[in-house]
Amino acid sequence: MTTLSHAPASSRPVPNPQKSLITKLNMGTGMVLGIIFCWGTYYGMKAGRDMTDSHNVNKVLLMSMFAWSVGFLIGIGAFIGPFRWLIGKDLTDEEQLYLAGDGQGISRYFKYCTDHKVVGIQYLVGVMALLGVGGTMAMMIRTNLATPGSHFVTPVVYNSLVGLHGITMIIAMIIVATGPFGNYIMPIMIGAADMAFPRLNALSWWVLFTAVPVLCSAWFLGGIPTGWTAYAPLSDQAGPGMNAFVATIIIFAFSTAIAGMNITTTVVAMRAKGMKWNRVPIFVIGATISVALAIPAFPTFMVAMIQTAMDRTIATSFYDANLGGSGWLYANLFWIMGHPEVYVILIPGVAALMEIAPVFVRKPLFSYNAAIAGFAGIAGLSILVWAHHMYMAGWMPSLNGPFMVTTEFISVPTGLLFLVLIGTMWRGRPWMKLPMLSVYAFIWDFLIGGITGIYLSDVPADNYLHGSMYVTAHFHYTLMGAALTGAIGGLAYWFPKMTGRMLNERGGYISFWFVQIGFNVLFLGMFIAGATGQPRRVADYAHLFAHANLISTMGAYSVGLGMIILLWAIIHSWRSGKIAPMNPWGAKTLEWTVPYPVPLVNFDTPPVVTSDPYGYGRSAK
Amino acid sequence: MAHDTEFHVHHDSPEAVGRRERLGVRLLIVADGAFLFGMIFSWFYLRNLNTNQAWLPKGVHSFSTASGWVAAAGLIVAGIAHRIGEYNKAVRNATALIALVALLVGGYYQWHQMAHMPFVAQDADGRPFFNGAYASNWVLVAGANMFHYLIGAFVALGLVLRGYRTKLDPTLEEWRQRTAGSWFTWIAVSGILCALATSFK
Amino acid sequence: MSDHDQEVLPPTPGARVGKFLGRSDVRQTFILGLLYTIVFVVLGRWIYPHWMPRVLSKQMQANEDIMIWFTVISAPIAGVVLAIATKSFMNMHRGDTPPEEGIAIRTNTPVVIVWTATSVLFCIVAIVWGLVALNTESIAAATDAPKSIVVDVTGSQWAWSFYYPAQNIHTHTLNLPVNQPVTFNVTSDDVNHSFWPVQLGVKIDANRLVTTVAHADPTATGPLDVKCAELCGLYHAYMETDGAIQTPADFSSWVSSIQATGGVQE
Ligand code: HEM
Ligand SMILES: [Cu+2]
Ligand SMILES: [Cu+2]
DSSP: OEEEOOSOGGGSOOOOOTTOGGGGOOHHHHHHHHHHHHHHHHHHHHTTSOTTSHHHHHHHHHHHHHHHHHHHHHHHTTTHHHHHHHTTOOOOHHHHHHHTTTTOGGGGGGSOOOOHHHHHHHHHHHHHHHHHHHHHHHHHHHHHHSSTTOOSSOHHHHHHHHHHHHHHHHHHHHHTTTTHHHHHTHHHHTTOSSOSOHHHHHHHHHHHHHHHHHHHHHHHTTOOSSTTTTOTTHHHHOOTHHHHHHHHHHHHHHHHHHHHHHHHHHHHHOOOBTOOGGGSOHHHHHHHHHHHHHHHHHHHHHHHHHHHHHHHHTOOOSSOGGGTOOHHHHHHHHHHHHHHHHHHHHHHHHHHHHHHHHHHHTSOOTTHHHHHHHHHHHHHHHTTOGGGGOGGGOSOGGGHHHHHHHHHHTHHHHHHHHHHHHHHHTTOOOBOOHHHHHHHHHHHHHHHHHHHHHHHHSHHHHHHHTTBHHHHHHHHIIIIIIIIHHHHHHHHHHHHHHHSBOOOHHHHHHHHHHHHHHHHHHHHHHHHHHHHTOBSSOSOOOGGGHHHHHHHHHHHHHHHHHHHHHHHHHHHHHHHOOBOOSSTTOOOSGGGGSOSSOOTTSOSSOOBOOSOTTOOSBOOO | OTTOOOOOEEEOOHHHHHHHHHHHHHHHHHHHHHHHHHHHHHHHHHHHHOGGGOSSOTTOOOOOHHHHHHHHHHHHHHHHHHHHHHHOGGGHHHHHHHHHHHHHHHHHHHHHHHHTOTTEEEOTTSOEEEOSHHHHHHHHHHHHHHHHHHHHHHHHHHHHHHHTOSSSOHHHHHHHHHHHHHHHHHHHHHHHHHHHHHTOO | OOGGGGSSOOSSHHHHHHHHHHSHHHHHHHHHHHHHHHHHHHIIIIIHHHHSOOOOBHHHHHHHHHHHHHHHHHHHHHHHHHHHHHHHHHTOBOSSSOOOOOBOOOOOHHHHHHHHHHHHHHHHHHHHHHHHHHHHHHHHHHHHGGGOEEEEEEEETTEEEEEETTTTEEESSEEEETTSOEEEEEEESSSOEEEEEGGGTOOEEEOBTOOEEEEEOBOSOEEEEEEEOSOOSTTGGGOOEEEEEEOHHHHHHHHHHHHHTTTBOO
16 A cells, blocks of 8 residues: 655665554464463363264364464464454554565564565565475376386375375465465566555465465374376265365465466556556566456355365265265366466566577567467467366266367467567577577477367367376476476576576576486386376276386486475576676566665655566568 | 666656556456356256255255345345445445345344254264265355455455545555455345345255 | 678568578578477377277277377478477577577467467367367267166175166176167266276266266277276276177177176176
């Protein structure tokens, strides 16, 4: 609501709003209150309940998890703002300045800090942690699958690994670009002083934060048997670990709704003077379309999870066929969210690469309008295709044809994304830095991901491929090959602005090749296994598939090694990398016009925009 | 600048802030609308499938259609009251209070209904369960209504209390009336849609 | 791609295209594209089928055709994309300072139109192909119904069981006569499973208290693997069995041998 001063932080005293509670709260008080709430709920509810009834167990566990989340948020001060609004004593300027973390150094990363740059860094670290956890699980999965016989883990552990790897990665991928770059970079890119709702920005991060221990608790509650899609009625039947999954999704859905509405509002309402819609950087467009698509898409997953929770706690029968329920209901609700969600993940990654390509080729973005049409077309169509995940469910065979038509048509806007990138490259002389390398990797990986999607959307072929490793390979090419590659490119590109230092190039290159070569070996092997007829999500397989699986595992280790190198490069560069100049790539977007550390309000004088940021190149006669 | 120990806070214009807040709330309404869509989809999908003839198993009681509309009445009254106050400043303190009371009374009614559901049965071990898909869907819809009552009451209470404060920015508060108006209208619409859905037994 | 390439544009579109095609970078890109296309065609036409299991039914044949021909059709498109990317990659600039500015091509409307039209065309081919296949299949399923052999399939955690109503036998392997259409009525005792007789190339979920239907036309004899394609809990990986497509004579004697043991397979 306010724009804060831009005098150098070090020269000002830490604002000290007198007697205000907010100065005393931080992550520590949040944890303490969260744990008290959690244990209080647990023991309070357990007393006098028949804990041999699984419904009661689920009730107690779920409520304890939510209590943790709410307790933490109270403890860190998330509800002070709303409460003060309620009683009509809005936060004072001084208090808001304090919340923005002005002059508080490192400690603001552990507080309810409203500065979008702090939130961006929090997201970045959070994403890296999630990717690390999910990646470790992936290594364990591939180790178990290296040879037939399931020698490494038991089936219970294997199923949990598959499910928790999946959901951890999906969560990580949903926030991987819009979290760090959407929060840190995007407001600067559009010339804004902060996000539209700084306190909600902090809220979205800390809500997400509370989901992480909940998700981890699944391991201590016996894991989950369902995979990331959590299909019912298997989820109704599942043990206590399933509660952790359900609670995580519900908490996460709140976080994304808040973040999505905040980012959308910021871009719609807070662009710099002169930044008409056709001058907005393409990353901003992509990120906004992505989060705006998430706003209507995610709540159906929330409905599905609440229904799962109700079946498991109060014995409703949404998914119990005996009592009128149906697993098809779950599948529909899930995929009405699920398919848009895959594009929520994809679009910001591609958009980041579209931001990168013109800078390094020193040419304008080829057909800005085609890029927007591509994103918008994908977003629009993506809400009409969900049942291509259910061709073989038998829920309504007569709809297979129509859904096949809508699905195939997604390749038209998808094709535009390729056109924009290769058009930008055409006759260019690319500056082969790390971010640009990612553009090339994306083209190869997404080409394969997209083309295999076309087989999958054709019903007769999906008859054979559905539920096989082929599907797994397809969506890793899109999620990891395309979206994660885009995000890593984005990190290499914006690292100087976010940390003030250059990302170690040699480490970056070595990591890049380990990851990309390993990745292709890994998932080409998986395509072979799938085409040969290996179902997905299996702990063990026949000897027929042994070669393909061994190949995949070798590739996976290479990816793992590459990722460790990347992590090293990031940590090393962050601490002692080469100091970055203000605009190391010679880019024309606004974020490169501010120094590091970026001042509290980003700009000394609000910028005025007179053209789009792609005015590279000499004109062709 | 380096020795400038003063810090200052620039305010965006209340007009801009108010607009922004309304857009934000409307986007949240979109999300809530998708949630409502999910519920209504569930209702009609399971009703249509009627797996095992157990949408409403024989002998299981349902709520009367009228009770569904009564449960929505608080939301509707609050919505109308707020709109009146929004356009007529003179009665605003009174309408705010009416909205608050309507939401509290309606919320109580909704809670009362949920405490007396006719379709909860007991299994062989004497443990309660919801007998049929109608019952399951009903309780979800009622829960969503309840959620709207609670959030609505919070907003209404805030508006009542803030009505007595004098130090607030009048332009911004005017915008906030409109923003709250979007929300109240939405929960009334949502209540009506829920009442409509639940009348298809 | 030296500068004088764009100095004077020829007057007519035809001449412009001619000049464009004559450029060395365009020629190189073209050759690269051709190479990529050939690679993909070979992959689709000869390597894919090699990975896929033996074709034992019309349905499996339809799947394989799609895998092959979609790869072949998309090969030129993939070829164009990869060729342009590769050509630009080969032209890279290294070092710590940015390269010289490129050419300010903002867009090129004919290119955008041609590109979009091509992808729409490609889409339509894929859709029509799929719809025709789908339609053929559902007509076949309907007309074949009277002469079909019926198998009731039940999935339960974690095994498949089969009941042949006409023969009145219960089995845990899936044997079928060749050249006779088969209808599977599939259901589940517990959670969702997905019935997948691999070499028949069909698949359908098994749901509790619901019957879903799949249909296949076995066209060759050979061993059959039956798997579960939907994660169904602990031993999902081991929820498999086998069987065979047999000659009618072999099938009859298999049926009789089971009927001899009381209609329940040992
Ligand atoms: C050209 C565009 C695409 C088409 C036509 C397409 C088509 C499909 C189809 C038909 C399936 C269902 C396969 C089955 O289960 O039988 C599928 C699965 C999947 N796709 Fe795509 N896809 C496309 C792009 C993407 C993108 C961009 C992403 C993610 C960024 C993605 C992620 C996924 C995921 C996660 C699944 C599997 C989900 C699961 O069952 O666990 N796809 N795709
Ligand atoms: Cu999809
Ligand atoms: Cu299974």
